[in-house]
Amino acid sequence: MSDSPTTHREHHPALAHHFGSLAEQKEASTLGMWVFLVTEVLFFGGLFATYAIYRGWYPEAFAAASHELDIMLGAINTAVLITSSLTMALAVHAAQTGDRRRLMIMLVATMVLGCAFLGIKGVEYHEKFVAHHVPGLDFQFEKEYFRHAQIFFSLYFVMTGLHALHMIIGLGIMAWMLRWSWNGTITRDYASPVEISGLYWHFVDIVWIFLFPLLYLIGRHG
Amino acid sequence: MTEHIVPKRTYYIIFGILMLCTYLTVQAAFFDLGPFNTVAALTIAVFKAALVVLFFMHVKYSTRLTWAVVAGSIFWLGILLALTMSDYLTRAWATYG
Numbered sequence: 001m002s003d004s005p006t007t008h009r010e011h012h013p014a015l016a017h018h019f020g021s022l023a024e025q026k027e028a029s030t031l032g033m034w035v036f037l038v039t040e041v042l043f044f045g046g047l048f049a050t051y052a053i054y055r056g057w058y059p060e061a062f063a064a065a066s067h068e069l070d071i072m073l074g075a076i077n078t079a080v081l082i083t084s085s086l087t088m089a090l091a092v093h094a095a096q097t098g099d100r101r102r103l104m105i106m107l108v109a110t111m112v113l114g115c116a117f118l119g120i121k122g123v124e125y126h127e128k129f130v131a132h133h134v135p136g137l138d139f140q141f142e143k144e145y146f147r148h149a150q151i152f153f154s155l156y157f158v159m160t161g162l163h164a165l166h167m168i169i170g171l172g173i174m175a176w177m178l179r180w181s182w183n184g185t186i187t188r189d190y191a192s193p194v195e196i197s198g199l200y201w202h203f204v205d206i207v208w209i210f211l212f213p214l215l216y217l218i219g220r221h222g
Numbered sequence: 223m224t225e226h227i228v229p230k231r232t233y234y235i236i237f238g239i240l241m242l243c244t245y246l247t248v249q250a251a252f253f254d255l256g257p258f259n260t261v262a263a264l265t266i267a268v269f270k271a272a273l274v275v276l277f278f279m280h281v282k283y284s285t286r287l288t289w290a291v292v293a294g295s296i297f298w299l300g301i302l303l304a305l306t307m308s309d310y311l312t313r314a315w316a317t318y319g
Contacts, residue, residue, distance in 0.1 A: 027285065034288055038295040045299045049306045056310065071248065078244050086237040089228075089278045096227045195280075202278045206271045212244075213263035217251035 014190030026192040033196040037203050044207055047159050051214060054151050061148030063219030065141070068133055069156070070124060074216040077120050078208065084113035085205045091177075092198045098188030100181060107178045107194075110201065114171050121164055128153070156215055163211060166204045173197045226283040236277045243270050 012022060019025035055062045091106035132140035134157070135150040142149075177197050180186050186194055247266045255262060276282040281292055 027287075030284070031287060031291065034291045034295075038291060038298070041295040041299050042302060045302045049303055052303070052307065053310045071251075075244065075248050079241060082237065082240045082244065085240075085274065085278055086233060089233040090230065093227065093230055093233065199279050202274050205278075206274050209270045209274070210264075210267050213247055213251070213267055217247065217259075217263055219259070220251040 012189065014185075014187065022189055026195075029192050029196050030199070033199045037199065040203060044159075044162070047155070047162070048210065048214075051155050051159070054148075054155065055218075058145075058148040058151065059219075061145035062152050064145045065133075065149040065152035065156075066216065066218035067220075068128075068131065069216045070127065071216050071220070073120055073124050074212055077117050078212045080113050080117045080120070081205050081208050084110050084117070085202050087113060088198045088201045092191070092195050095181075095186055095191035095194040096188065100184075100186070103186065103194070104178060104181050107174055107181060111171055111174045111178075114167055114174070118164060118167055121160065125157075128157075159211055159215070163204065163207050166207070170197075170201050170204055173200060226280070228277065228280060228283065232277055236273050239273060240270055 015022055015025060019028065087106045087109040091103055091110060094100075094103035094106055128134055129137070132138050133153050135154045139146075139150055139153075174197065177186070177194050180193060243266050247263055250262045250266070251259065253259075275292065281288060
């Protein structure tokens with residue numbers, strides 16, 4: 001039923017009664033997600049502004065602290081996240097073309113890559129704990145930058161931590177979409193839940209696109 | 223509204239460019255460009271973000287209302303950063319007066 005055009009549009013199972021058509025419903029949900037993402041841009045924007053101020057004040061300490069981060073793991077995680085954005089985009093494509101099997105494979109692939117990202121992040125966090133680079137927990141650093149390196153690592157943990165929290169929420173959303181794909185809620189006519197979940201996932205990817213160079217790649221030359 | 227389905231080929235091309243840019247941004251970090259290291263890193267990051275927004279997030283094919291909301295997010299972020307930095311970056315000026 002869901003694959004055939006409906007003559008009585010109010011009878012389409014996916015159409016909420018307060019919308020005139022599926023297209024209108026899709027437009028409203030897309031816009032709603034974008035408005036939410038605007039608030040997210042400003043949420044992370046405050047942290048980036050904080051970062052800009054402190055890096056402007058203590059550039060040497062930030063460079064010295066940044067050198068302690070593993071550039072290889074950071075780059076691998078960037079690649080993992082970009083690949084997960086590709087599988088997410090392909091999941092949206094599968095949903096829009098009504099390919100349920102491929103949709104589920106791509107959602108699972110996105111979740112696997114998301115978990116891989118968090119796993120690598122966990123390895124990095126562990127390294128920081130072992131090296132005493134966690135502010136407040138017996139922090140150790142070369143004397144000259146001792147105080148200001150803590151600011152860098154505080155920002156590092158808050159920014160990557162909030163990013164990781166968004167990833168975990170994203171994984172929950174993907175699990176939800178997987179369930180809806182499995183039970184047939186997602187159809188070619190009603191792909192918008194997957195589409196707007198994709199918007200969220202790509203946004204989290206964009207945050208990392210900025211976090212990676214700003215945290216890992218400061219003053220790497222010389 | 224006719225739904226625009228972005229072809230898979232587009233996604234693969236964008237993915238390739240994003241990966242290439244990631245490689246470039248890491249390589250660029252190891253050259254001493256002075257203050258332009260940060261400029262280069264941010265330019266590449268903005269370019270990558272723009273590709274994700276336009277193609278992966280379908281804004282290129284979206285309605286003008288969506289465009290307005292996306293532009294609004296950049297505009298408000300601009301206010302946040304510009305007003306904050308106009309304070310912090312000019313505090314030292316007082317000492318020269």
